[in-house]
Amino acid sequence: MTLEWEQVIVDAADPGALGSWWAEALGWTVVDDSAEEYEIRPAPDRLPGLLFVRVPEAKSVKNRLHLDFRPDDQRAEVDRLLTLGARHADIGQGEQPWTTLMDPEGNEFCVLAARRR
Template sequence: MTLHWEQVVVDANDPVTLGRWWAEALGWVVVDDDDEEFEIRSAPERLPSILFIRVDDPRVVKNRLHLDFRPETGQAAEVDRLLALGARRADVGQGEQSWVVLADPEGNEFCVLSARH
C-alpha cells in the first residue's frame, strides 16, 4: 500500500479569511472558495493542498503540528513581509534559534527558516 499526501487540514474560526491570508502569504491559488471549507494549492492541479475548515471552538494551546518554510528571498525580508501581511511573532519557548516563529492571524504557529548552508 502506498500513501499520497493529499492535504493539510487547518481548523479555523473563519476559513475564508484565514485561507485568503495563507494564499497571499504563500503565493498560492484558491481552488475551493466556500464558507465552511476553503482550499488553496500551489497550482490548481497540484497537491498537496491546505484545506481550512470551520470550527466554532477556539484554539487554546500551542499547535501540535506546524509548518516550516524556507524563503527564497532571505529570512529577514520574508519575516518582514509576513508581519506586514498580519502575522505576529510567537514565543513557544524556542529561545535563540536560527529560525523565526510567527503566528498567522488566528494564532497558528509556523517557522521561517534561515538559508541552507
C-alpha cells in the same frame, strides 16, 4: 499500498479569511471557497494543499503540528509576513536560527534561515 499526501487540514474560526491570508502569504491558488471550507494549493493540479475548515472553538494551546518554510532571504520574508498580519510567537523556543510566527488566528509556523549551499 500507495499513499499520496493530499492536504493539511487547518481548523479556523473564519476559513475564508484565514485561507485567503495563507494564499497571499504563499502565493498559492484558491481551489475551493465555499462557506464552510477554503482550499488552497501551489497550483490547481498540485498537491499537497491546505484546507481550512470552520470549527466553533478557538485555538487554546500551542500547535502539535506546524509548518516550516525556508525562504531565500529570511529577514525579508519575515518582514513581508509581518506586514501581511503575522505576529511573532514565543513558544519557549529561545534563541534559534529560525523565526517563529503566528498567522492571524494564532497558528504557529517557522521561517527558517536560508539553506547553506
